[in-house]
Amino acid sequence: MSLPYAVSDSVVITRRHLKHTTRIPELLFFSIMQPIIFILLFTVVFANAIKVPGMDYKNFMMPAIFVQTMAFATAGTAAGFADDLQKGLIDRFRSLPMARSAVLIGRLVAEAARNTLTLFIMIGAGYAVGFRFQGGFLPAVGGIVLLVAFAFAFSSIGTVIGLGVRTVEAAQMAGMIWIFPLTFLSNGFVPMASLPGWLQSVVRYSPVTEMNNALRAMFYGHGQALAGPALRSVIWIAAISLVFLALGVRQYKKAGG
Numbered sequence: 628m629s630l631p632y633a634v635s636d637s638v639v640i641t642r643r644h645l646k647h648t649t650r651i652p653e654l655l656f657f658s659i660m661q662p663i664i665f666i667l668l669f670t671v672v673f674a675n676a677i678k679v680p681g682m683d684y685k686n687f688m689m690p691a692i693f694v695q696t697m698a699f700a701t702a703g704t705a706a707g708f709a710d711d712l713q714k715g716l717i718d719r720f721r722s723l724p725m726a727r728s729a730v731l732i733g734r735l736v737a738e739a740a741r742n743t744l745t746l747f748i749m750i751g752a753g754y755a756v757g758f759r760f761q762g763g764f765l766p767a768v769g770g771i772v773l774l775v776a777f778a779f780a781f782s783s784i785g786t787v788i789g790l791g792v793r794t795v796e797a798a799q800m801a802g803m804i805w806i807f808p809l810t811f812l813s814n815g816f817v818p819m820a821s822l823p824g825w826l827q828s829v830v831r832y833s834p835v836t837e838m839n840n841a842l843r844a845m846f847y848g849h850g851q852a853l854a855g856p857a858l859r860s861v862i863w864i865a866a867i868s869l870v871f872l873a874l875g876v877r878q879y880k881k882a883g884g
Contacts, residue, residue, distance in 0.1 A: 640733020
């Protein structure tokens with residue numbers, strides 16, 4: 628099937644999922660409330676307990692909250708695919724003359740739109756507690772784009788999970804349970820120097836750590852530290868997206884068989 632048809636099919640699926648969001652607004656509401664609660668908890672509970680040399684803790688941890696929330700997109704995507712599979716929608720899609728990848732791309736683009744809205748609301752909540760962009764307009768926009776791309780990459784992981792389990796509940800658990808250790812075992816909420824030496828070796832090469840470093844450089848004007856983390860983050864995002872989209876298409880073909 629040609630690329631124009633695949634794009635057209637993806638647009639149709641994207642529109643379907645966005646309409647679904649408007650019909651069940653409580654799903655969007657609760658997905659937004661969780662990161663806002665995290666922002667308030669960390670700024671109230673930990674802001675005075677954790678000291679970061681040369682930086683206010685609120686600014687230090689805000690990029691990590693953004694990254695963690697975008698990583699949570701995995702669970703939502705996994706649950707959505709599992710629900711479609713359970714209801715027989717995947718079988719119906721497979722019976723239509725449409726691109727196999729469109730079902731995945733369409734949902735992932737819709738998830739990216741929802742994550743973008745969530746991100747802007749989180750930024751507003753961050754501003755309410757003292758977070759500020761300090762590196763200029765264009766670096767801030769670049770950081771936001773990087774975050775949306777990061778969410779897209781982790782949503783692609785959710786396609787494999789959602790199409791590989793039998794129930795929505797299992798998909799939610801499988802999509803969420805590994806996100807907490809991945810995001811907390813980074814330099815997101817405590818300085819890397821405070822971690823045990825053996826753990827620093829692991830944390831240093833985490834995609835979450837690279838994202839935290841890139842966002843801090845973009846948001847706070849640390850231009851000299853930008854190129855390396857940003858480039859490595861883009862590489863991580865591209866690699867995760869390509870690998871799991873390919874696996875997702877393969878899983879989609881098996882799941883509907």
